Structure formats: structure tokens, C-alpha cells
Amino acid sequence: MSTSAAAAASSTTSLSATRRSSLSPASRVPATLRRSLPSRLVSSSRSPVVQPVHATASPGGAGGTAAKKKLLIFDAEEYLAESLAKYTARLSGEAVAERGAFTVALSGGSLIKALRKLAEAPYLEAVEWSKWHVFWVDERVVPKDHADSNYKLAMDGLLSKVLIPASQIYAINDALSAEGAANEYETCLKQLVKDGVIAISEVTGFPKLDLMLLGMGPDGHVASLFPGHPIVNENKKWVSYIKDSPKPPPERITFTFPLVNSSAHIALVVTGAGKAGAVHKAFSDKQSSSDLLPVEMVSQQEGVLTWFTDKPAVSMLSSI
Numbered sequence: 117m118s119t120s121a122a123a124a125a126s127s128t129t130s131l132s133a134t135r136r137s138s139l140s141p142a143s144r145v146p147a148t149l150r151r152s153l154p155s156r157l158v159s160s161s162r163s164p165v166v167q168p169v170h171a172t173a174s175p176g177g178a179g180g181t182a183a184k185k186k187l188l189i190f191d192a193e194e195y196l197a198e199s200l201a202k203y204t205a206r207l208s209g210e211a212v213a214e215r216g217a218f219t220v221a222l223s224g225g226s227l228i229k230a231l232r233k234l235a236e237a238p239y240l241e242a243v244e245w246s247k248w249h250v251f252w253v254d255e256r257v258v259p260k261d262h263a264d265s266n267y268k269l270a271m272d273g274l275l276s277k278v279l280i281p282a283s284q285i286y287a288i289n290d291a292l293s294a295e296g297a298a299n300e301y302e303t304c305l306k307q308l309v310k311d312g313v314i315a316i317s318e319v320t321g322f323p324k325l326d327l328m329l330l331g332m333g334p335d336g337h338v339a340s341l342f343p344g345h346p347i348v349n350e351n352k353k354w355v356s357y358i359k360d361s362p363k364p365p366p367e368r369i370t371f372t373f374p375l376v377n378s379s380a381h382i383a384l385v386v387t388g389a390g391k392a393g394a395v396h397k398a399f400s401d402k403q404s405s406s407d408l409l410p411v412e413m414v415s416q417q418e419g420v421l422t423w424f425t426d427k428p429a430v431s432m433l434s435s436i
């Protein structure tokens with residue numbers, strides 16, 4: 117990260133800390149949510165810039181690991197986008213300072229629009245784009261210029277507007293079958309581990325990307341890991357494939373849960389009333405391991421899982 121971006125990141129941290137100590141947590145959490153959220157989730161910090169309604173942090177994620185979960189709820193999508201850009205820029209700066217590279221995996225769908233502010237001031241100038249290595253959490257097996265391509269979506273919405281070397285943008289090989297593309301993508305990741313670009317998690321032995329940016333479908337799917345599909349239980353491969361996606365197009369490749377959950381940081385970006393049911397289930401205390409939605413299986417081994425949501429997406433939490 118450039119000096120100015122590093123300075124911005126550090127001043128944000130101290131400003132947040134100042135603000136945290138001067139506001140009572142209870143005053144920052146709407147009464148309806150205070151009643152409804154599990155008490156283990158209710159503590160609070162508020163960004164001084166983006167006006168989340170409240171934020172929570174708690175030990176204990178899905179699956180009973182020691183993962184920490186943080187829920188940010190924004191009054192408007194605009195604030196969410198601003199906060200997501202700031203969060204991503206901060207993590208980029210930290211990774212570049214530490215390892216000289218930032219490894220980030222993008223989803224498709226609504227996430228890309230939520231990342232748009234990264235291509236605007238101050239992030240456009242401050243982020244060290246030349247150090248970015250960009251991957252896809254999942255990709256549809258279609259040509260790169262197809263309307264369904266997650267690569268095309270990200271290129272049009274973000275990557276064409278920032279200066280990342282083309283050799284550091286890792287698209288799938290769209291000339292191969294789903295199986296072939298998944299295998300080749302895993303081989304590519306293995307080479308980058310050998311080259312020292314991607315770290316390996318000491319906890320899981322899987323690659324540890326700096327940031328996994330996830331969306332979630334209304335059915336609770338993340339990446340191309342759909343409810344009830346056997347691929348959600350894959351525990352050896354880093355990248356797998358499906359040919360029967362319930363959401364078109366049917367053929368996709370996807371990171372597996374061990375890879376997703378080994379990341380240093382995970383952001384789950386979930387907006388809109390259509391996703392309220394899955395959000396409600398994900399934050400319910402009544403989780404049973406037999407019927408977990410894929411989103412409930414996002415449980416990183418280290419670090420913090422941060423949910424970026426809006427009010428419609430959390431509208432059912434009051435019924436917990």
C-alpha cells in the first residue's frame with residue numbers, strides 16, 4: 117500500500133477506537149435487533165464513515181470452530197459499498213506490507229456492483245493494484261465474453277478500471293470441460309503456492325488467500341456450492357466442478373469449503389429482502405448439523421468472517 121493509503125488505514129483504526137469508547141454499545145443497536153439477535157452476537161462498533169446500523173462480533177461460528185463473526189448492517193447500499201471498498205483496501209495494504217502481494221478471490225453476482233467504489237477515489241489511486249492477484253471463487257463454464265461469465269462481470273464492473281497486470285488475473289480456461297477447467301485451476305493455485313504468491317494455512321494445509329469475497333443466493337448457496345449438493349462435503353480437492361447447478365448455467369467450477377474456510381479473511385456480501393430467510397437461518401441459534409445451508413458452512417479457521425448486509429437482508433432477524 118502507498119504511504120497515503122497506509123496512513124488512511126491507520127487513522128481509520130484509531131478513529132474507530134475513539135468512537136467505540138465514546139458511544140454506548142446499546143445506543144447503537146436498534147431495539148428490535150437488540151431483542152432478536154442472539155446475545156452472543158450483540159456487542160458493537162460503528163464505523164465513523166459508513167454509518168452501519170450496528171456491528172456485532174462473537175466467538176463461535178457455524179460448525180463450532182473458534183471463528184469470529186461480525187455482522188454489519190447498513191442503512192443504504194451506498195454505505196455498504198463504501199465500507200466494503202475501505203475494508204478491501206485496508207486488507208490489501210496489510211497483505212502487501214507483510215508479503216508483497218494481495219491474493220483475493222471474487223464471486224460473481226451482486227458482489228461486483230458492491231465493489232464498484234474500489235475503482236473510485238481515494239481507492240483507485242491509493243491501492244497498490246500491481247500487487248493484486250485475482251481469482252474466482254466460482255466460475256460458470258462459458259466463454260469469457262458470455263453474459264453469464266463471472267470473469268466478464270468482474271472485468272466490466274471493476275478489473276478493467278484498475279491497473280492489475282493481466283498475468284495476475286487468473287481466469288479459468290474456457291476451452292476445457294468443467295472437470296478439466298477445475299483441475300487446471302487447482303494446478304494453477306499449486307504453482308502459485310510453490311512460487312510463494314499464495315500462502316498455505318498452518319491450520320488446514322490448504323491455500324490461505326488473503327481475502328475471499330463471497331455473495332449468497334436466496335437459497336443460501338455461496339460460490340457454486342448449492343444446498344443438498346454432494347460437492348459441499350468435498351474435503352480433499354481445492355477446486356471442484358458441477359454439471360447440474362440448480363441455477364443456470366449448469367456447468368461451473370468452484371472453490372471447495374476447505375479452501376474457502378482457510379482464507380485469512382472472508383467477507384459475505386448479502387443484500388435484499390430475497391435473502392432474508394437464509395440470513396435468518398444463518399443467525400439462528402437452532403442450527404443442526406444435518407440441514408446446514410452452504411452459507412452456514414462458511415466458517416473460517418482463523419480470522420474474522422464479516423457479513424456486509426442491508427436492512428432488508430436482516431429483516432427477519434427480529435423473529436429469532
Ligand SMILES: O=C1O[C@H](COP(=O)(O)O)[C@@H](O)[C@H](O)[C@H]1O
Nearest residue numbers: 223224225226227331332333339
Ligand atoms: O451464481 C452465483 O450466485 C451467487 C449469488 O449471486 P447474487 O447475485 O445473488 O449475489 C454468486 O455469489 C456466485 O458467484 C454466482 O456464481
